[in-house]
Amino acid sequence: MKKLIIVLFALLFLQVNTIMAQKPGVVVSKKEGWHKIGEVKASFKMEKESIVVMGADKFKAVKLMVKEAPINLLAMQVFYEGGTSDEINVGHELKAGETTKEFRVKEMAIKKVSFTYKTEPNSKHDKAHVELWGLK
Numbered sequence: 280m281k282k283l284i285i286v287l288f289a290l291l292f293l294q295v296n297t298i299m300a301q302k303p304g305v306v307v308s309k310k311e312g313w314h315k316i317g318e319v320k321a322s323f324k325m326e327k328e329s330i331v332v333m334g335a336d337k338f339k340a341v342k343l344m345v346k347e348a349p350i351n352l353l354a355m356q357v358f359y360e361g362g363t364s365d366e367i368n369v370g371h372e373l374k375a376g377e378t379t380k381e382f383r384v385k386e387m388a389i390k391k392v393s394f395t396y397k398t399e400p401n402s403k404h405d406k407a408h409v410e411l412w413g414l415k
Contacts, residue, residue, distance in 0.1 A: 359388060
């Protein structure tokens with residue numbers, strides 16, 4: 280019984296830790312152009328992160344911007360309201376301050392964007408700060 284409680288507590292801690300690492304963005308502007316719609320600190324533990332998009336905004340394209348540390352982005356999956364999704368092959372190593380190319384998406388409300396990555400060695404053991412941008 281003690282083992283079960285410890286395991287459940289550990290799982291709860293992991294779940295809360297994952298949620299707290301993410302800062303969802305809420306886009307309220309109707310202006311055309313690029314808008315930051317979410318961000319997350321890549322933990323380098325799971326090699327997969329998700330950014331939840333708040334609001335029901337529709338975008339024509341998305342891109343990822345990396346800050347603070349390098350990251351090798353492999354793929355991105357865009358989940359739409361209504362249950363459909365798109366798999367996008369990114370295959371791009373980014374240094375801090377770099378942005379992926381823009382990826383066209385369905386003009387539907389985006390619910391969440393997940394991305395898989397490989398860690399890039401750095402001397403400071405910094406974690407990459409990844410921002411999700413959407414084009415209206």
